[in-house]
Amino acid sequence: MRALWFWAVALALVLAQTLAAQARPESFADLAQKVSPAVVNITTSTVVAANTDTLPMVPEGSPFEDFFREFRDRNGGEDQPRRTSALGSGFVISEDGFIVTNNHVIESADEIIIEFYEGGELKAEVIGTDPKTDIALLKVTADGPLPFVSFGDSDTARVGDWVMAMGNPLGQGFSVSAGIVSARNRALSGTYDDYIQTDAAINRGNSGGPLFNMSGEVVGVNTAILSPNGGSIGIGFSMASNVVTRVVEQLKEFGETRRGWLGVRIQDVTEDVAEAIGLEQARGALVTDVPEGPAMDGGMKSGDVILSFDGKDVEDTRGLVRRVGNAEVGKAVRVVVFRDGKTTTLKVTLGRREEAEGTVPAAQTQDAEDPAPVERDVLGLTLSEMSDELRQQLDLKPEANGLVVRDVDPESEAYEKGLRGGDVITEAGQQSLATVEDFETRIEDAKEAGRKSLLLLVRRSGEPRFVALSLDDE
Structure with missing residues (x-):
């Protein structure tokens, strides 16, 4: 019996090795050629330009x-x-x-x-x-047709798939390196990032070169590496072809990109935010502000959670931004939002992001440091009611309302979640605030409704974000 077990294990190992050998290419030569x-x-x-300050640093008046x-x-x-x-x-x-x-x-x-x-x-x-x-x-303009390669579907690239990079590393001329897809959907710093991570060697000079799948299709454009010394350590990033193809199509047609624009500021929905607004699952994109634009024209409001855009579910802010950017300018899309405990469908006609960028002036930050007319400690926050003097000190518009955060207990949850002196709380429980009594009323309303946390709309330097604070210790 033991002998049969031994041979069964041996046979399984042989089969596994055979399958692994079949999956691993013997050579990349045919593909490279x-x-x-x-x-x-x-x-x-x-x-x-000329550098007029080219002298070494020597003492003034020195013979050197x-x-x-x-x-x-x-x-x-x-x-x-x-x-x-x-x-x-x-x-x-x-x-x-x-x-x-x-x-x-x-x-x-x-x-x-x-x-x-x-x-x-x-x-x-x-x-x-x-x-x-x-x-x-x-x-380029050539005398005859040039050899070319085609884009593949980067969404079909799986972690573990073989890939091959080509380019001009460190100026050494045409060079090939091979590896696997190490990870997918990496984000570095850009709004529309969708990088394929690979351990195929990528060095300086490889930038702009193609990343091929085993069918000879381009699934990525080699763009960046993560390295402590400037050389490849097996962590390279290629912009996914499904992002590149749309950009290339627009550059070819218009000479520039034309991305869709919804016109909202958003943040991810966390577990505590979902609980505070009665959303069963922490997903979607929470709207923090709706300036003038397509979303406002379509009836969207601050506090809405965007659950679906143009017929597709929205998991988080990153996914929504990419989906909106890929949408056609001028297209009328249906947007499903969660509002007041139920879903509502809005129809929004998208604008163009490139035309909208830069229209919102940058706000300036100033410190709040005055005695306020009314001041009280709530949820680890020292709050003051708005006054003309505070508006002036915080560089706020004359019509600005809400409660000014004078101080934050460093041991409080509010401090851990980033609230600081100078912040302005304009809403609590998705209702506007004018007095400290308003704030305390929202707390009591949330408790009576069985909520464990209260959702606050906080503005800093004009930029809004939602923060959910626990009511357990109140």
Whole structure:
């Protein structure tokens, strides 16, 4: 019996090893040979202004000061503009010469030279750029059709799938590296980030190059690495092709991006916020402010939770931002919101984000430091009722209302959740506040309704956010 068990285990191990060997490619040579002609090296040059402060730091009046000045003058001086070069990668996406790369590769370049794998160089022009996704679209004019590669569906890339990166690492010329998809849906710092993380070696100079799946389709554009020393340590990031393709289509058609704009400020719904408003599940995007724009015109209000946008569920703010950005400008969409314990469907006609950006002036922060007419400690907060003097000190509009946070107990939950002196609480329990008595009434109402927490709308430097504070210790 033991012998049969032994042979069964041995057979299982052999089968597992066989399956693993079948999944692992013996070589990437055929794939590399197939796609290499469409991968390009990019050299850019930029004229930089003269540096008038080129002398080493030496004591004023020192003989070394004259020595270094004479040395500089003998070598032609440093008072003339000079040209600098940079290297990157890219790939051809059409036979008529459209090329994709990173925006940071060609940004501010005066001249862009494309070097092809099979030899030859061509000058490129910039068709359009998108700094938000770090994508640029270039165009070259060739004597004949160029070899090109196609985009694949990045959503089908699974963690553990084999991928291959190509480019011009550290200026060493065309190079191939292979690895696997290490993670999906990574966010770095951009609004529309959707990065594929890979351990395929990516170094400086690889920026803008393609990340291929095993079918030879581009599933990502190599953009960034995480490294303590500037070299690859196996943590590289490629912008997902499903983000890139939409950007490229718009750059090709318009020379710029045209993203949808809803016109709201939002934050994620946490467990305590969901409990405070009676939402069964912590999901969706909580609307903190509705300035003039499409959402206001469609009837959206501060405190609404967006649960569905254009027929698709909204899990969090990041997902909503990407979905709105991908929507067509001018499209009328249905938005399902949670309001006053029930769902409501709104119809919103989207604007264009690029036109709306920069329309809200940046507010200034000032410290509150005056005695208020009425002051009281509630939920770890020292609150004052609004006055003209406070409005002036906090640089608020004359019509601004609410309660001013004078101080916060450092051992309180309010402090842990980021409330600080100078904040203005404009709503509690999704109702406006004018007096401290209003605030205390909202607390009692929440307790009578069986709530464990109270939802506050807090503004700092004009920017709103919701905070839920526990009522257990009140």
